[in-house]
Amino acid sequence: MKKKLIPTVYRPREDKSFLSVIGKAILFYAILIAFALLFIFPFYYVIVLATRRYNTIFDNPPPFLFGGAFLVNLQTLLRQIPFIQNFTNSVVIAILATGTKIFFCTIAGFVLAKYRFKGRNLILALILFTLTMPKFILIIPLFRVMISLNWINTYFPMFVPNMADGLGIFLMTQIFENSVTAGMIDSARIDGMNEYQIILRLGFPLGAAGLFVLGTISFINSWNDFMYALIMLPNHSAHTLPVALNSLNIMAEGDFGALMMGSMLSMAPLIIVIIIFGKRIISNMLAGSIRGA
Amino acid sequence: MLSKQIQKRNIVPYVCLAPFIILFLVFYLFPFIFSFVISLTKWRGTDKMQFVGMNNYTFMLTEDSYFWKSVGNTLWLLIFGYLTQHLIALPLAIIINNRLIKGKTLFKTIYFIPYITGSVAISIVWGHFYNENFGIINYFLELMGLDRLNFFEAALVPIKIAIVVAWRNIGWNVALYLAGLQAIPKELYEAVSLEGASTYYTHTRITLPLLLPVIFFAVTMSIIGGLQAFDEPFMLTGGFGFMGGSGNTGFTLAFYVMWLLQRRSNLGGGTAITWMVSLFVMLLAFINSRITRIIDPGTFEHKTVKKTVNKNKVTEVLPL
Numbered sequence: 001m002k003k004k005l006i007p008t009v010y011r012p013r014e015d016k017s018f019l020s021v022i023g024k025a026i027l028f029y030a031i032l033i034a035f036a037l038l039f040i041f042p043f044y045y046v047i048v049l050a051t052r053r054y055n056t057i058f059d060n061p062p063p064f065l066f067g068g069a070f071l072v073n074l075q076t077l078l079r080q081i082p083f084i085q086n087f088t089n090s091v092v093i094a095i096l097a098t099g100t101k102i103f104f105c106t107i108a109g110f111v112l113a114k115y116r117f118k119g120r121n122l123i124l125a126l127i128l129f130t131l132t133m134p135k136f137i138l139i140i141p142l143f144r145v146m147i148s149l150n151w152i153n154t155y156f157p158m159f160v161p162n163m164a165d166g167l168g169i170f171l172m173t174q175i176f177e178n179s180v181t182a183g184m185i186d187s188a189r190i191d192g193m194n195e196y197q198i199i200l201r202l203g204f205p206l207g208a209a210g211l212f213v214l215g216t217i218s219f220i221n222s223w224n225d226f227m228y229a230l231i232m233l234p235n236h237s238a239h240t241l242p243v244a245l246n247s248l249n250i251m252a253e254g255d256f257g258a259l260m261m262g263s264m265l266s267m268a269p270l271i272i273v274i275i276i277f278g279k280r281i282i283s284n285m286l287a288g289s290i291r292g293a
Numbered sequence: 294m295l296s297k298q299i300q301k302r303n304i305v306p307y308v309c310l311a312p313f314i315i316l317f318l319v320f321y322l323f324p325f326i327f328s329f330v331i332s333l334t335k336w337r338g339t340d341k342m343q344f345v346g347m348n349n350y351t352f353m354l355t356e357d358s359y360f361w362k363s364v365g366n367t368l369w370l371l372i373f374g375y376l377t378q379h380l381i382a383l384p385l386a387i388i389i390n391n392r393l394i395k396g397k398t399l400f401k402t403i404y405f406i407p408y409i410t411g412s413v414a415i416s417i418v419w420g421h422f423y424n425e426n427f428g429i430i431n432y433f434l435e436l437m438g439l440d441r442l443n444f445f446e447a448a449l450v451p452i453k454i455a456i457v458v459a460w461r462n463i464g465w466n467v468a469l470y471l472a473g474l475q476a477i478p479k480e481l482y483e484a485v486s487l488e489g490a491s492t493y494y495t496h497t498r499i500t501l502p503l504l505l506p507v508i509f510f511a512v513t514m515s516i517i518g519g520l521q522a523f524d525e526p527f528m529l530t531g532g533f534g535f536m537g538g539s540g541n542t543g544f545t546l547a548f549y550v551m552w553l554l555q556r557r558s559n560l561g562g563g564t565a566i567t568w569m570v571s572l573f574v575m576l577l578a579f580i581n582s583r584i585t586r587i588i589d590p591g592t593f594e595h596k597t598v599k600k601t602v603n604k605n606k607v608t609e610v611l612p613l
Contacts, residue, residue, distance in 0.1 A: 025393040032388060036403045039464065043406065045429070046418045058427040104312045111306040123310060130321055132578040136521045136547065137571035140554055140564050141324035141331060144338060161320035164313040195305040224411035227523045227551065242413035249417055250532050260421075263414035270409050278402035281409070282468050289514065290588060 043271065049260035058256075069257060077258035077265075080251070082237050086244035087265070089155070089233075090223060093240060097159035097222040098215050104164040105214060109172025110203045114180055130166030131292055135228075143231050153238040158222070158229065167292045168214050174291065175210035176203070216284040223270060241266040332564035339558075349565035360566065362541050363549040367520060369451050370545060374458035375519035379512060382463045386470035387500065401471060404464035412461065416528030419457045423529075447540030450530060454543055457525050462518075466511050473507035473588075474500065506587045513581040517574050523547035546570055 045064075052067035077083050112120065146157045180202055188198045204211070226242040233239055239247065245262050274281055332350070335343040353360045389400050407415065422429050423444035431441040444453045481499050490498075501508075522545050527533075530543035533556055537544025544552075546566060553563040 021393070028388050028391060028394055032385070032394065032400050035385060035463075036400060039404055039407050039460070042415070042418050042422070043410075045422075046414075049418075049421070062427060062429050062432050107309040108313050111309040115306045117303065117306040120306070123313070126317055127313075128582075130317065132575050132582065133321070133325065134517070134521060134571045134574045134578075136550075136574070137328055137567045138321070138324045140550070140560055140567065141327040142320065143554065144327070144331075144560070145320070145324060147338075161316065164316050169313060195302055196308075199305075199309065220409060224413075226411070226413050227547070231551070231555065242411050245413050245417060246528065246532065249420075249528070250534070256421075259417060263417050267410040267414045270411075271406060274402060274406060274409050278405070279398050282401060282405050283472070286469055286472055290510065290585065 043267070046260055046264050046267070050257065050264045052257055054256040054258075070261075073255070073257035073261040076255045077248075077261045080255060080258055081239075081244050081248050081262070083244065083262060083265075085237050086239045086241050089238065090241045090266075093155055093158045094219050094222040096155060097162065098218045100159055100163040101165065101168050101218045102211050102215055105168030105172045106203045106207055106211065107199055108164055108169045109207070109210075110176050110180070110199050112169065112173045113176035114182075114185065127166040127170055131170065139228065139231070146232060151232075153233055153235045157232040158225075158240070162218075167288065168218070171214055171288065171291050172207055172210050175207050179206045179209075212280070213284040213288050216281050217288045220270065220281075220285070328564045329568065331560050332568050334561050336560045337558040338560055345561065349561045350569070353562065353565055353569070357562075359541065359544065359549060363537075363544045363546045366451060366526075366537065366542060367522065367545045367547075370455055370458065370522055370526070371516060371519035373451070374455035374522070374525075375462065375515040376512065377455075378459040378463050379466055379508070379515070381459070382466035382511075383470050383508070385463070386467045386474055387496065389467070389471055390474040397471070401464075401468055404467045406464065407461045408465040412524035413528055415461060416457060416525050419453075419460075420529055423453050445538055447538065447542045450538040450540075450542045454525050454529050457529065458519075458522070461525075462515070466515075469507060469511050470504065473504050477503050506584060510581065510585050510588060513577055517577055517581075520570055520574055521547050523551065527551075 048063060048066055050073055051070045052063055053069040053072060056063055056067060111117075112123065142157070142161065146152055149156075151157045151160075184202060184206075185198055188202060193201065224242065225240070226246070229240045229243050230246070233243055236244070236247065241262075245259070245266060248259050248262055331342075333344060333346060335345050335348075385404070388394065389397050394400070421427075423431075425431060425441055425443045425445075428444075430444075435441060442449060444450070477500065481503075482495065485495055485499065526537060526543045526545045526548050530536075530538040533552055536552060537548060547570075550563045550566050553559040553566075
């Protein structure tokens with residue numbers, strides 16, 4: 001009777017033999033390694049091109065091995081665009097964006113999770129509203145706002161609007177709802193701390209896990225942001241790395257080896273970080289996006 | 294004394310939320326309303342606003358050929374760049390999840406690298422790959438005895454953009470699906486394996502149904518990203534000056550909006566497009582948030598986050 005209900009399930013277990021398992025493993029590894037090469041090759045190749053003089057880049061067949069022009073390309077890069085300034089801009093903006101976001105989202109998340117006050121539901125609704133609203137809709141009016149604030153070509157437009165963003169507060173609220181108990185807060189009060197001390201002293205250590213998630217997402221987004229930086233930072237000295245690479249790319253007399261050198265240097269920090277903390281960063285980003293939806 | 298202290302406590306939440314409230318009003322709510330106002334006017338940013346009613350919308354929808362061109366391009370890129378990659382990402386995730394495979398984290402990390410590195414640098418490197426005379430892709434095509442391709446041709450521009458988009462995003466989806474797969478209880482697989490079920494049966498009857506919420510989430514996120522695609526089309530077609538390459542085949546909606554802003558100072562037209570796209574995106578995001586509630590975020594979190602979240606599973610409220 002049971003057999004009739006699910007007839008297709010029953011198969012002789014012939015494919016469990018040792019050889020077929022080995023064959024399967026080889027096939028699977030072949031597929032995975034082929035894709036891994038596909039994903040890694042461009043990064044290898046950008047290093048190859050970054051170490052070659054621009055005139056050998058255009059050889060046929062194309063070069064596949066490292067050349068010796070690393071320093072020459074670096075010098076050309078530094079001469080053609082204010083690369084050190086651009087790199088500094090990217091670093092400062094990413095740190096400012098991450099630091100301010102961590103601070104404001106922690107205190108906001110803490111009070112939303114642990115205090116009951118008038119207007120709490122309204123604030124939660126506003127946060128949900130910012131989560132569904134695409135940033136795309138704000139870009140033109142924000143551009144006008146930044147012009148009237150005289151903030152174009154400064155660091156401010158790159159981090160101020162997102163200092164206390166909805167996703168971060170939402171994430172921290174969820175973390176604090178479970179990591180901080182009323183008992184902890186009561187005993188801190190008995191110890192004579194005022195409310196602000198409690199929020200800072202309990203919030204940062206107990207929200208640490210959430211802060212890493214938030215920090216990762218914020219740093220990576222800020223480092224890679226292009227569309228927004230493109231209109232907010234039009235001056236060459238104010239460019240962040242992606243915008244600077246774009247202007248080098250469309251520069252008529254741009255040197256190709258230098259362009260590849262710039263691309264390599266702009267990718268390097270994140271690649272190094274992901275090689276070291278890979279697993280953690282990936283799960284942080286996934287958790288952030290799932291919670292944000 | 295005590296009442297004074299409690300009164301003091303009462304303002305604490307408002308002080309801590311003040312940054313959010315101020316920033317929300319200035320940088321979210323005001324621009325949100327302002328953008329709708331702009332979309333109803335003719336405005337170059339410096340002159341006086343001129344109210345034109347729904348003219349920007351009707352002009353875009355009925356007369357503007359660039360608008361429909363970019364709608365078509367965006368949808369094409371959405372389907373072939375953002376959605377087709379799921380057909381590669383899901384099987385890859387299933388293979389990585391197979392118990393025969395060692396080094397799951399290594400593969401996942403390698404696949405993830407393209408996603409995490411910025412789209413601009415990536416597009417520059419790929420732009421070189423596509424070069425007609427020196428590019429590596431044409432070199433391999435020639436080795437295989439095929440003709441060299443000019444990737445700036447109208448028909449090839451969308452294809453080259455779609456390839457880069459897919460290449461960049463597969464790793465993200467693999468990681469997402471892999472997390473979803475690892476959350477499926479192993480006992481289910483063991484049970485059907487004892488019954489001698491085929492691989493096909495296992496995946497269609499167990500993996501896919503249980504993974505459905507994650508698939509829905511991943512696909513919706515791809516659609517939301519695809520509707521706002523800008524970086525790759527912009528970088529691979531040479532920027533604002535070329536308007537998406539010959540035949541404008543790389544001109545997406547976001548690209549068109551930015552072009553209207555930067556090159557035409559047509560703020561009214563630009564905001565009208567962002568409103569039409571964003572209403573659609575908000576609808577998708579809303580549906581997504583309803584359906585994604587099924588997914589337990591815990592399955593995606595690193596163990597340190599999980600530890601914190603699960604340490605005290607009591608939600609207590611402070612008496613104030």
